[in-house]
Amino acid sequence: MPAQGKDDGGNVYTDSESDTHSPPSSESSGSSEGTPTVLSLSNTFLPTAQLRSQSPDLILLSPDLVFFYVHSQVLQDASKNGFNNLLPTYSPTDELDYPILTVPEASSVLNILLHTIYGLDCAQYSPSLADLVKAVESMQTYGISPKLTILPSTPLFTLLLCHAPHAPLDLYCLAGHYDILDLAVAASAHLLSFSLPRLTDAAAKRMGPIYLKRLFFLHLGRTEALKRxxxxxxxxxxxxxxxxxxxxxxxxxxxxxxxxxxxxxxxxxxxxxxxxxxxxxxxxxxxxxxxxxxxxxxxxxxxxxxxxxxxxxxxxxxxxxxxxx
Structure with a gap:
């Protein structure tokens, strides 16, 4: 019986009938014989994806019922807290017996987080700034440092920077909150026309006192330099x-x-x-x-x-x- 599923971008993915890596039958949308079973699968983190030399040994399930086949060792290596202490202490011996971990992040957010952990680019999914921000915020929950992860050479840095022209303050606040200096530098170039009196208390609190001071020095320093x-x-x-x-x-x-x-x-x-x-x-x-x-x-x-x-x-x-x- 064929198994279909949506990828992270909303497309349909179809497994062959003989595919033994299908998600659990509890995800089935049809109960009678002859009715196709519709399954939501990540388009990138498939059971057959060659992301590592070893096969995946773990399934992450998002609240919107999308399955992500991942490697527990990759998550372990990226995390300082055992991926929020969710990683199992045993390895499955049967490919049909993958542990399933339910996480609170929506599939669009989890997709960004996993791409970042694997060092992959998820630009093809055109993630929104809101989802990118949520993915960054979720990093600390899973023992991942945004400051050490979001570097200029990484795809996530580039994706965030794409939003600088139309949302520079939001990006600067995010960078300031997690002390991501290079991202704050890049975002600040788009804040030269921002009127400082319009800065809200919430934005000032979000970026923190150090980056708030730096934003003021950016404006005042430039005007003083021109006066000189x-x-x-x-x-x-x-x-x-x-x-x-x-x-x-x-x-x-x-x-x-x-x-x-x-x-x-x-x-x-x-x-x-x-x-x-x-x-x-x-x-x-x-x-x-x-x-x-x-x-x-x-x-x-x-x-x-x-x-x-x-x-x-x-x-x-x-x-x-x-x-x-």
């Missing part, structure tokens, strides 16, 4: 007929006034184009070509310096120069 970069006026040029020292001093004063206006409403995400738009029109007030050249050169230097500030660790996080943020 704006201070030097355009360089004075040699004296030539038609351009007196007083005229060059006037250019310096105009630069200072324009810089002060910028500093009044400076945002950490201000673009180089906005800087050019605010400062380059000053050249129209000075007919001297050398003054114009000096002004344009100064604007170019400023925009180049500002672009470099975006990736300069000492500016983004002066709290601890060793921690890139």
């Amino acid at each position: 970069a704006l201070l030097p006026p355009p360089k004075a040029h040699r004296l030539i007929p038609g351009c007196s020292p007083q005229q060059q001093q006037a250019l310096a004063r105009e630069w200072a006034l324009a810089s002060a206006r910028l500093a009044e409403d400076l945002r950490p995400d201000i673009s180089t184009y906005a800087l050019e738009l605010a400062l380059q029109p000053l050249a129209a007030h000075f007919p001297c070509t050398l003054c114009q050249d000096a002004l344009n050169a100064r604007v170019q230097d400023l925009t180049a310096e500002w672009a470099a500030v975006k990736v300069r660790p000492s500016v983004l996080f002066p709290v601890c120069a060793k921690q890139l943020m």
Whole structure:
């Protein structure tokens, strides 16, 4: 009798009639002979999947009745608490006698967790951010450290980072809560336009005081860096007929006034184009070509310096120069 099942992405998986690794008959949706038995099987963690040289020896069952065939030794090696003390103390001698462990995580969450433990990429399932967060939160329950597991070289890190453009604060809070520094660094690049007064108490508590302080330093450090970069006026040029020292001093004063206006409403995400738009029109007030050249050169230097500030660790996080943020 054929056995069908859904994979983790909602597709149907069909076992042959002779497949001896089918889940228990209690999962059967038909009781009379000739009625197909519908079973929910993980598409990745199948009994016949060649994930390790040994065959699976354990079944994990999610509340939505999806079966995951796994290796108890793999879970044991990844966990510091025996996978929440659920792992059996014996090994089955019969492939039909797999121990079945019921876990509280939904199949979509358990699928992410198991892919992470096995070092596999689950991007093909397009997991939601909510499921990714739940999978990270479940790691500590099963004795797995998120900080030591979610590294830049891992598929889970990449999957989480895909959500940074549209949910940077949620991702930053998650990274801060588990002290995943590299993930917080990557998410913080998308928080430059975030208004700090909009930060809720819940978000501040979630990320913790250290990462809250770092977020403030990220914003304040960038604005202070730009204010310092704006201070030097355009360089004075040699004296030539038609351009007196007083005229060059006037250019310096105009630069200072324009810089002060910028500093009044400076945002950490201000673009180089906005800087050019605010400062380059000053050249129209000075007919001297050398003054114009000096002004344009100064604007170019400023925009180049500002672009470099975006990736300069000492500016983004002066709290601890060793921690890139």
